Amino acid sequence: MPFFVRHRVRKKVEEDVAAAGRRRVTVADLEESKKRQLQRLSEGVKGYTLETCFGESGCQNAVVISAAIVSRLEELLERADLLSILRTHWGEKLKLHHQFRVTLADCPNSCSQPQIKDIGIIGETEVTCDPEACTGCGECAAVCEESAVTLEDDRLMGIDYGSCVRCGACARVCPTEALKAGRGGYRVLVGGKLGRHPQLARELAGGLDADQVVALVSQIVELYKAHARKGERLGAVMNRIGWDDFRARVLSGSSS
Numbered sequence: 001m002p003f004f005v006r007h008r009v010r011k012k013v014e015e016d017v018a019a020a021g022r023r024r025v026t027v028a029d030l031e032e033s034k035k036r037q038l039q040r041l042s043e044g045v046k047g048y049t050l051e052t053c054f055g056e057s058g059c060q061n062a063v064v065i066s067a068a069i070v071s072r073l074e075e076l077l078e079r080a081d082l083l084s085i086l087r088t089h090w091g092e093k094l095k096l097h098h099q100f101r102v103t104l105a106d107c108p109n110s111c112s113q114p115q116i117k118d119i120g121i122i123g124e125t126e127v128t129c130d131p132e133a134c135t136g137c138g139e140c141a142a143v144c145e146e147s148a149v150t151l152e153d154d155r156l157m158g159i160d161y162g163s164c165v166r167c168g169a170c171a172r173v174c175p176t177e178a179l180k181a182g183r184g185g186y187r188v189l190v191g192g193k194l195g196r197h198p199q200l201a202r203e204l205a206g207g208l209d210a211d212q213v214v215a216l217v218s219q220i221v222e223l224y225k226a227h228a229r230k231g232e233r234l235g236a237v238m239n240r241i242g243w244d245d246f247r248a249r250v251l252s253g254s255s256s
């Protein structure tokens with residue numbers, strides 16, 4: 001347990017003991033406090049978590065507006081009743097950290113950590129080039145952290161789409177629309193986790209619109225429900241089935 005958490009727990013136990021009119025903390029007080037902590041951890045478990053980054057609150061880097069997709073995903077996850085599946089594995093021991101985790105980031109900066117969640121959804125935008133409109137200001141190359149913009153004699157030549165992470169930063173600074181961001185879409189990562197055997201999520205698909213993301217998440221959740229053993233995380237299910245097979249099943253819509 002990190003120092004600041006230990007400190008907070010100790011302080012809380014001391015406060016409770018003082019409120020009871022005593023000055024000395026006993027082993028029984030600590031045990032009682034531990035029981036209450038565990039009780040709190042079990043409350044509010046709904047079988048899944050759905051998080052987002054701070055894009056909605058006006059982050060200038062956001063390349064998608066994900067409010068609509070979030071409510072659709074919330075509905076889907078609620079309907080999937082992951083809680084029942086997890087309860088059959090964990091019973092009364094089910095805790096917040098056992099839940100199926102989905103997160104959405106509104107740009108490739110990925111502040112909500114999609115790489116370590118069961119499903120990570122990342123907003124992206126493809127930038128198109130019109131070299132004729134370039135005035136040679138150099139702003140795009142200066143802002144691109146991937147060195148993906150090619151300028152020659154201060155003129156736009158193109159974008160190396162192999163290095164480009166589709167963040168749209170170059171288009172935001174281009175004064176002439178020689179670089180222009182598209183409508184925005186999503187890529188979906190699966191199988192990230194921490195714990196005893198941490199692993200980063202793998203990219204399942206990219207260039208998806210909102211409908212395709214919702215359909216894909218539905219397939220992934222169904223496959224998870226059909227194959228998870230003893231509260232396995234999605235990453236473990238994926239490893240057991242094998243990446244190629246897993247990928248083929250969810251992309252073809254066959255989750256059995």
Ligand code: SF4
Nearest residue numbers: 053054055059107111
């Ligand atoms: S992921 Fe991107 S849009 Fe979301 S808070 Fe981070 S920088 Fe902003």
Ligand code: SF4
Nearest residue numbers: 144164165167168170
């Ligand atoms: S979209 Fe982002 S990564 Fe791609 S070229 Fe523009 S600034 Fe670079």
Ligand code: SF4
Nearest residue numbers: 134135137138140174
């Ligand atoms: S920001 Fe636009 S105008 Fe300036 S060099 Fe890049 S493409 Fe050309």
